[in-house]
Amino acid sequence: MRTDRTCAIPLFGLVVFAFALGASLPLSAQTAAPVTGADVYQKRCARCHDEGVSRAPARQVLQTMSAARILRTLDFGLMMAVAYPMKREERVAVANFLGTPGDDAPTSPKNPCAAGMQPLSAASAANWAGWSPDPSNNRYQNAEQAALGMAQVRHLKLKWAYGFAGDVTSFAAPTVLNGTLFVGSAGGLVQALDAKTGCVHWTFPANGPVRAAILPVHNGSSYTLVFGDLIGWVYALDAKSGKLAWKKRLEEHEATRLTGSAVALNGIVFIPAASWEETRSTDPQYECCTFRGSVTALRVRDGSLVWKSYMVDTPQKTGTNSVGVPQWGPSGAPIWSSPTVDTKRGLLYVTTGDNYSVPATSTSDAVIALNLKTGRIVWTQQTLANDAYTSACRNKGVNCPSTNGPDYDFGSSALLVHAPNGKEILVAGQKSGVVHAFDPDAKGKLLWETRVGTGGINGGVQWGMASDGQKVYAAVSDVSAVMNTAGPVGGATFDPAKGGGLTALHLEDGATAWFAPSHPCDPPKPGCSPGQSAALTLIPGVVFSPSLDGHLRAFSTEDGEMVWDFDTATTFSTVNGVPANGGSIDGAGPVIAGGMVFVNSGYPRNGGMPGNVLLAFGPE
Numbered sequence: 001m002r003t004d005r006t007c008a009i010p011l012f013g014l015v016v017f018a019f020a021l022g023a024s025l026p027l028s029a030q031t032a033a034p035v036t037g038a039d040v041y042q043k044r045c046a047r048c049h050d051e052g053v054s055r056a057p058a059r060q061v062l063q064t065m066s067a068a069r070i071l072r073t074l075d076f077g078l079m080m081a082v083a084y085p086m087k088r089e090e091r092v093a094v095a096n097f098l099g100t101p102g103d104d105a106p107t108s109p110k111n112p113c114a115a116g117m118q119p120l121s122a123a124s125a126a127n128w129a130g131w132s133p134d135p136s137n138n139r140y141q142n143a144e145q146a147a148l149g150m151a152q153v154r155h156l157k158l159k160w161a162y163g164f165a166g167d168v169t170s171f172a173a174p175t176v177l178n179g180t181l182f183v184g185s186a187g188g189l190v191q192a193l194d195a196k197t198g199c200v201h202w203t204f205p206a207n208g209p210v211r212a213a214i215l216p217v218h219n220g221s222s223y224t225l226v227f228g229d230l231i232g233w234v235y236a237l238d239a240k241s242g243k244l245a246w247k248k249r250l251e252e253h254e255a256t257r258l259t260g261s262a263v264a265l266n267g268i269v270f271i272p273a274a275s276w277e278e279t280r281s282t283d284p285q286y287e288c289c290t291f292r293g294s295v296t297a298l299r300v301r302d303g304s305l306v307w308k309s310y311m312v313d314t315p316q317k318t319g320t321n322s323v324g325v326p327q328w329g330p331s332g333a334p335i336w337s338s339p340t341v342d343t344k345r346g347l348l349y350v351t352t353g354d355n356y357s358v359p360a361t362s363t364s365d366a367v368i369a370l371n372l373k374t375g376r377i378v379w380t381q382q383t384l385a386n387d388a389y390t391s392a393c394r395n396k397g398v399n400c401p402s403t404n405g406p407d408y409d410f411g412s413s414a415l416l417v418h419a420p421n422g423k424e425i426l427v428a429g430q431k432s433g434v435v436h437a438f439d440p441d442a443k444g445k446l447l448w449e450t451r452v453g454t455g456g457i458n459g460g461v462q463w464g465m466a467s468d469g470q471k472v473y474a475a476v477s478d479v480s481a482v483m484n485t486a487g488p489v490g491g492a493t494f495d496p497a498k499g500g501g502l503t504a505l506h507l508e509d510g511a512t513a514w515f516a517p518s519h520p521c522d523p524p525k526p527g528c529s530p531g532q533s534a535a536l537t538l539i540p541g542v543v544f545s546p547s548l549d550g551h552l553r554a555f556s557t558e559d560g561e562m563v564w565d566f567d568t569a570t571t572f573s574t575v576n577g578v579p580a581n582g583g584s585i586d587g588a589g590p591v592i593a594g595g596m597v598f599v600n601s602g603y604p605r606n607g608g609m610p611g612n613v614l615l616a617f618g619p620e
C-alpha cells in the first residue's frame with residue numbers, strides 16, 4: 001500500500017500553512033522568498049558532494065537516488081546531523097532538486113504472511129500496547145502477559161530478525177497486540193508483523209520517520225492505531241488492514257517533532273509535541289525560537305480537537321542576536337515522552353524539556369499535571385529554573401541564549417507508582433542524573449531526590465525508568481562526548497569506559513537498593529559507549545537495560561546480578577531478506593509479551609553505531 005509518495009515531495013502534503021498567530025511570529029515564517037533547491041545545495045551540500053570529500057558520493061550519484069530517499073537521509077539517515085539547522089522547506093527543496101521522482105522503497109515485502117492469516121488473530125492475547133503496558137508508564141509487564149520468568153530469560157535465543165531497508169537507524173518502540181507487532185521506522189514505514197515469525201501483514205508509508213509507539217485504541221469492533229511522526233503528522237489507521245482513517249498536522253510549527261507516544265482514555269488520545277528547533281538554531285540566521293511544547297487531545301474517531309494546552313505563552317519578539325536576526329521568547333518546554341494517565345485524580349502528567357530562548361519559564365524542566373477533561377494546568381513542579389539552551393551553545397553560536405543551559409530536559413515519562421507503603425507517588429528521572437519523587441495528592445510536593453548519574457546534554461536518565469511497585473530502576477547515559485554535526489552521523493569517539501550504570505532505588509525514600517556498574521566497550525570501537533540511555537523494561541524479577549555498546553542485558557531485580565547478555569552490534573540474516581546489522585540501542589527499550597522479547601538496534605544520532613534491525617527473542 002503506497003499512497004502518499006508520488007512525484008516531487010510536496011511540503012506538508014501541499015498545505016503550506018500560515019501561522020495562526022499572525023503578526024507575533026517571525027516574518028521569515030510568513031513572507032520570506034521561497035527557497036530553491038539549487039541554493040540549498042550550494043550552501044549545505046556542495047562542499048562535500050562536489051569536492052570529493054572522503055566517502056561522500058558525487059552529485060551525479062545523488063541524482064540517481066529518489067527524492068523521497070534523499071529526504072529520508074536528511075530526516076533520519078546518514079545526513080541527519082548535516083541537516084540539523086535546515087528547515088523543512090529547505091530539506092524538501094534540495095531533495096526535489098537532486099533526486100528523481102517517485103520512491104525507491106520496496107513495494108512488496110519478501111515475506112508476506114500466508115493468505116488467510118489475519119492480524120490480531122492470535123489464540124491467546126499477550127499485549128504490550130503503547131509506550132508502557134499500563135497508562136501509569138511503569139514499563140512493567142506482569143507475569144501472565146510476559147509469559148517469561150527468570151529461568152527462561154537465562155536461556156533467551158534469537159528467534160528472528162527483521163531488516164529496515166535503506167535505514168541506518170532503528171529506534172522505534174514496538175507494540176504487541178493479540179499476536180501482531182506494530183513498529184515504525186526511520187524510513188517512515190510502519191509495519192504490522194506476525195510476532196511469532198516476523199512475516200508481514202501490511203505496511204503503511206508515513207510522511208516522516210516514526211519512532212513513537214503505535215497506540216492501539218479499541219473502537220468497538222476492532223482497533224484504531226494512533227501515532228505521530230518526526231515531522232509533526234499524526235495518523236489513525238485501521239489495525240487489521242493498515243488503511244488510513246485520518247491524518248493531520250498536530251502543530252503548525254515547521255520544526256514539530258513527535259517522539260512521545262500517545263496515550264488514550266475513553267476514545268480520546270493525548271499526544272505530546274517536541275521539536276527540532278534546538279538544532280535549527282545552529283544556523284545564525286534562524287529566528288530563535290518560537291516552538292512551544294504542547295499536549296493535544298483528539299477524538300480517535302475523526303481526529304477532531306478536544307483541547308490543546310501549551311507549556312509556554314505565545315512568543316514575542318525580544319530583540320536581535322549579534323548578527324541582527326530577530327529573537328523570540330518564551331519558547332520550548334517540549335514534551336519528549338508519553339503522558340501518564342491518572343484516572344483517580346482526573347489528571348494527565350507530562351514532563352518537559354528546557355526553554356530554547358529567554359525569558360525562561362516556570363514550566364521548563366518540570367513535571368506538570370493537566371486536567372484530563374480540559375487540558376488546564378493544575379500544578380507545575382519545576383526541578384531546575386532558568387534552563388534555556390539550544391544546540392548553538394555547543395559551539396558558542398549566536399543563537400545560544402544568555403543562560404546557556406545546562407539542557408537538563410526530562411526526556412522520559414513520569415511513573416505513577418503504588419509504593420510498598422500503600423501510597424501512590426510520581427517518579428521522574430532527569431538528564432541531570434537525578435531521580436525525583438513527587439506527591440500527587442499534594443500538588444506534586446517533592447518527596448525525595450536521589451542522584452544516580454553525573455548528568456549532561458546527553459547524560460543522566462534519558463528515555464525511561466521502570467518500576468515494579470517495589471523499587472524504581474534507573475539507568476543513565478552519561479556518555480563522554482556528544483553529537484557530531486559536521487558530517488555523516490555515527491562512529492564518534494566516545495570514552496570506551498565512561499558512562500552507563502543501573503541503579504535500583506527504594507520507592508519509600510529513594511535510598512539505593514543496589515547498583516550494577518556498566519560494561520566498558522570490549523574492544524573499543526567507533527560509536528561504542530557503555531552509556532545506558534534507552535528505556536528500561538521490567539518483568540517480575542528481571543529488568544532489561546539496553547546499551548549504546550549494542551548489548552541488551554538483563555539483571556536480577558533482587559541484587560542487580562546480570563543474568564543474560566546479547567550483543568546486537570553485528571550482522572543478521574533477516575526473515576524479510578533485507579541486509580541488516582545492529583548497532584547502538586537507544587530510545588525505545590525492549591518490549592515483552594507472550595514469552596517473547598522485541599528490541600530495535602541502531603542509533604547513529606549523537607555519534608553511536610548505526611543499525612537497521614528489529615530482533616525477536618524467545619526461550620529455547
Ligand code: HEC
Pocket residue numbers: 040041044045046047048049053054055056057062065069070073074077078079082083094095486487488
Ligand atoms: C561534511 C560533508 C557533507 C555534507 C555537508 C553533506 N554530505 Fe551527504 N554525505 C557525505 C558523506 C561522507 C557521505 C557518505 C557517507 C557514508 O557512506 O558513510 C554522504 C552521503 C550522502 C547521501 C547518501 C546516503 C545513503 O544513505 O547512501 C545522500 C543522499 C547525501 N549525502 C545527501 C546530502 C545532502 C542533500 C546534503 C546537503 C543538504 C549533504 N549530503 C551534505 C558528506 C556530506
